[in-house]
Amino acid sequence: MVNILFSTFFIVFMCWCSQLSAHQHAPIKKERNLDTLCNIQKIACAKTVTVSAHPNGDLWRVWTHKNHMFYAVSHNQGAQFNKRVKIKGIDEPISSRGENRPKIAFGQNGFVYLSWAMPKEKKYTADIRFSYSKNNGLHFSKPITVNNDGLLTGHSFNEILVTENNQPIITWLDGRDKFKATLAGEKTNGSALYLAKGALNADGSMHFTNRQLANGTCVCCRIAMVQTGKDKVSIMWRHIFGDNIRDFSLLTYDFKDKNIINQNRVTFDDWYINGCPHQGAAIDIDDQQRLHLTWFNQGQKGKGLFYAYSDNLGQTRSHPVSIGNLSQQAMHANVKTNGKNVNLVWIEFNGKAHELWHQKSINSGASFLKPKIMARSKTGADRPFIISDGLGNHYVSWQRPKTGHWIEKL
Amino acid sequence: MMKYCILCMLFSNLVFAQPIELTKNNWNKVKSSNLNSQWLTVLWSLECPPCFKELSLISKMVSKEPNLKVTLINTDASDDLLEQIQDVLAQYQLNKLTNFYFADEQAAQSRFMIDPTWYGELPRSYFFSSGGTAVGRSGLINKNTLNKWLK
Numbered sequence: 001m002v003n004i005l006f007s008t009f010f011i012v013f014m015c016w017c018s019q020l021s022a023h024q025h026a027p028i029k030k031e032r033n034l035d036t037l038c039n040i041q042k043i044a045c046a047k048t049v050t051v052s053a054h055p056n057g058d059l060w061r062v063w064t065h066k067n068h069m070f071y072a073v074s075h076n077q078g079a080q081f082n083k084r085v086k087i088k089g090i091d092e093p094i095s096s097r098g099e100n101r102p103k104i105a106f107g108q109n110g111f112v113y114l115s116w117a118m119p120k121e122k123k124y125t126a127d128i129r130f131s132y133s134k135n136n137g138l139h140f141s142k143p144i145t146v147n148n149d150g151l152l153t154g155h156s157f158n159e160i161l162v163t164e165n166n167q168p169i170i171t172w173l174d175g176r177d178k179f180k181a182t183l184a185g186e187k188t189n190g191s192a193l194y195l196a197k198g199a200l201n202a203d204g205s206m207h208f209t210n211r212q213l214a215n216g217t218c219v220c221c222r223i224a225m226v227q228t229g230k231d232k233v234s235i236m237w238r239h240i241f242g243d244n245i246r247d248f249s250l251l252t253y254d255f256k257d258k259n260i261i262n263q264n265r266v267t268f269d270d271w272y273i274n275g276c277p278h279q280g281a282a283i284d285i286d287d288q289q290r291l292h293l294t295w296f297n298q299g300q301k302g303k304g305l306f307y308a309y310s311d312n313l314g315q316t317r318s319h320p321v322s323i324g325n326l327s328q329q330a331m332h333a334n335v336k337t338n339g340k341n342v343n344l345v346w347i348e349f350n351g352k353a354h355e356l357w358h359q360k361s362i363n364s365g366a367s368f369l370k371p372k373i374m375a376r377s378k379t380g381a382d383r384p385f386i387i388s389d390g391l392g393n394h395y396v397s398w399q400r401p402k403t404g405h406w407i408e409k410l
Numbered sequence: 411m412m413k414y415c416i417l418c419m420l421f422s423n424l425v426f427a428q429p430i431e432l433t434k435n436n437w438n439k440v441k442s443s444n445l446n447s448q449w450l451t452v453l454w455s456l457e458c459p460p461c462f463k464e465l466s467l468i469s470k471m472v473s474k475e476p477n478l479k480v481t482l483i484n485t486d487a488s489d490d491l492l493e494q495i496q497d498v499l500a501q502y503q504l505n506k507l508t509n510f511y512f513a514d515e516q517a518a519q520s521r522f523m524i525d526p527t528w529y530g531e532l533p534r535s536y537f538f539s540s541g542g543t544a545v546g547r548s549g550l551i552n553k554n555t556l557n558k559w560l561k
Contacts, residue, residue: 047488097488098457124459219459244549275549276458277531298529298548329518331529349518351526380487380515401515 041065048101048382049399053389055108062104064096078407087140093119099222099280100156107166112137115170117156128155128172146170146196148210153179159225168198171225171235177215190216190240197255216240222280231256236281244274248281248295250314264314267295269302286337292365294333305330309365336386338394340364345384345396354381356398379403429509432520440481449479451536455486458532460550467553469502478560483510487517
């Protein structure tokens with residue numbers, strides 16, 4: 001009898017416990033020194049850091065903490081940065097992880113332009129946001145939404161550049177067409193590539209036009225954009241070909257005439273994946289109008305990091321060359337040119353530490369010198385980027401979460 | 411009384427199961443405890459829309475067969491996201507499976523430990539045979555393949 005009573009009590013108790021656990025899971029609490037330190041706005045705690053150069057050669061770095069964006073300026077080529085400044089007027093969620101992070105760019109007039117993705121209440125929904133400063137970062141304009149669809153759907157992976165006429169051009173991955181197709185009962189795959197050009201209103205505010213450039217893009221890889229003419233930009237993104245082959249496409253868009261000049265598939269590695277590679281591309285153009293491309297794939301025909309160039313905006317391209325050690329997880333490459341020099345950076349992981357690698361070509365990408373390790377991190381590793389200040393100086397920026405932001409002149 | 415204590419210990423593990431930080435030690439323990447059976451490990455992230463389709467598939471399978479041998483590993487590697495991770499697991503009723511998460515800023519280290527030839531693309535599934543060898547596949551796995559492996 002005692003046994004039966006005990007069993008009954010036990011079963012009731014266990015049922016109650018499982019109900020409790022299903023509805024009120026206790027949050028995991030962690031107490032570590034580093035975590036406590038990282039509850040402040042230190043740059044070392046940021047997951048991502050974005051660097052851009054002011055036309056006067058100053059380097060600006062931006063990062064986020066909770067709902068805020070911060071910047072710091074270096075007047076001496078990255079050797080030191082001034083005290084961080086919290087940007088007033090931005091108080092909203094900001095995507096700042098992995099492929100999806102805030103961007104900063106400058107006009108020739110010294111205007112500072114910011115763009116970021118603001119996640120919304122529903123999973124995988126966000127708006128592309130924009131704010132700018134006319135007085136060197138002293139005040140920033142009230143953030144506005146760049147995408148003009150007003151839909152609660154995905155708008156992320158923003159890139160920004162500023163033309164010689166100080167017009168901001170923003171591109172991003174947009175879910176509006178998929179959203180509408182789904183409502184109409186149609187089955188589609190992927191997002192769309194959109195572009196917006198900003199123009200100043202009479203009252204000093206900015207407005208943006210929106211234009212779809214491609215449909216059926218991969219949904220979780222960064223976009224690469226570079227200006228390839230007075231009124232032209234070239235954009236490289238991961239596209240979905242047929243049944244989930246995710247290779248890269250490149251298009252060139254004339255934003256004055258508002259037409260797509262050409263659009264080509266530029267990688268043929270045949271990566272079949274119904275999923276998220278989280279590996280975007282990088283591009284740059286040199287003064288001979290040669291486009292330099294670098295990308296990552298895990299396809300049937302090509303695995304690892306690759307580099308190639310194109311002399312006709314992606315219509316044809318050189319035979320891809322393999323970059324880095326695939327066995328050491330070489331990934332996240334970036335490229336920038338400087339005359340005939342082509343600089344590539346990427347990261348590897350040797351089993352214990354992350355390594356930042358650099359490889360250089362001095363003949364416009366025809367061949368490359370031996371690669372070298374530039375820096376290491378035993379904690380985290382963000383994607384590395386090369387920044388040009390337009391005055392002939394190039395810098396490598398590499399955020400190492402929990403260790404610190406690393407920046408060095410090439 | 412002894413049998414109640416053992417039962418109690420077993421259940422207490424189950425009832426209060428929370429995601430655990432992945433370490434070499436606990437990963438090896440999971441692998442050795444699953445020896446002699448076919449099992450599945452699925453790696454997922456909050457930033458991967460197709461991962462949620464796979465979580466949903468597994469959720470439906472688990473609701474029919476609660477003792478399915480599936481281990482889930484979240485790859486976000488950010489302590490800031492632990493609550494969101496728990497919310498997702500609760501929402502899909504997957505919090506009673508064995509759940510791990512990558513330690514803060516230890517994504518590459520954790521990936522390397524599981525499989526140095528995997529580059530972080532998601533979802534990632536490992537089909538472990540009863541002999542302990544695993545085949546990794548990237549991308550969403552269809553329902554039939556999952557069912558077949560776990561039966």
